[in-house]
Amino acid sequence: MRHRVVLPGGVRTSTMIDVAVEVPGERARRAWRVLLATPDLWATPLLLVVGLLVAVGTVYAGRLDSLEQRALDPANVLGQLSQHLVLTAYSTALVLAVAVPLGLVLSRPRFVLVARAVAVVGGFAQALPAFGVLILLGFWRFGLPSAVLGLTLAAFLPVLRNTIVGLQEVDETLVEAARGMGMSAPQCLLRIEIPLAVPVIVAGVRVALVLNVGTATLASYIGAGGLGALIQQALLLNRLTVLVVAGSLVAALALLVDWLAGLVERAVVARTA
Known part of the structure; x- marks a missing residue:
């Protein structure tokens, strides 16, 4: 022109x-x-939509008896799904509020021995069956608080370990260069180490989210509700159709949470690259 x-x-x-x-x-x-x-980016949600449509369509296309209709009532299913999401959200928020700050502290060189001891104890706690932990907590208190605490213990170690490892893997020359430019230790932590360790921390949060979604199905045994209550109803009523719907929802929710967390992890890695 x-x-x-x-x-x-x-x-x-x-x-x-x-x-x-x-x-x-x-x-x-x-x-x-x-x-x-x-x-x-699109394969997982596409498979989720197709799988749920096939599972739910197959169930509702047939003739449901009165017990199945009551269990699979949309209000009942959505209510238990919302309880499941609340359990997952509360436990994940508690894990982040405790594990990330603790990981920041234990990643400092002067706490190396303490970090090793915590890793050993955390590995032992991780080996404990989540169902047994929830039942024991149920004797202390029945309901949502015990379930949230049990889910937090089950998903605590991945976030703590990834936080410590992510911070320890930061290139020491970058930290030394920042200190040479006049930055204090807290400034180096906030401006250099944490931004570089965020992708590893997010990967640990992703694992914790998926663990919480799966383990939350056991929370119904101590009166905390969730999709596990729908699975219990299916087993007690001996109704395969209800079990198919409940299992499909749990699997779809776990895959969806993992996909969303994967998108966040991809965005964080791209931003810090």
Whole structure:
């Protein structure tokens, strides 16, 4: 495109300016190409939708008796699903509030021995069956608080371990360079170490989320509700159709949470790269 310019003194000149004109629809086509090139962005939700439609459609297409209709009533299913999400959200928030700050402290060189001791104790606690821990906590208190505490203990170690490992794997030369520029130890931690360790910490949170979704199905045995209550109803009533719906919802929720956490992890890694 030629553009005419008037210079001081009335002198006229012209110059060529390259203007990139985007063809209509090119942006959409480029977005589709990027999306097709990364199937992990869309394959999981597509499989989830298809799987749930097949499972739920197969169940509701048949003839349900009165017990199945009562158990699979949408209000009942959605209520237990919301309880399951509440259990997962509360326990994950508690894990983040405790494990991440503790990991920051234990990652310091002067706490190496304490970190090793905590790792040993945490590994032993991780080996304990979650069902047994929940039952023991149920003797202390029946309901939501015990379930949240039990789920927190089950998912505590991955976040703590990833926080410590992520901070310890930060290149020491970067920290030394920052200290040489006049940064204090807290400033190095906040501006250098934590941003570089975030991808590893997010990976631990992703594992904790999936663990909480699966383990929350056991919370119904101590009166905390969730989708485990629907599974209990299916087993007590001996109704396979109810069990199919409950199992499909738990599996779909775990896959969905893992997919969403994977997107967050991808975004964090891309930002820190």
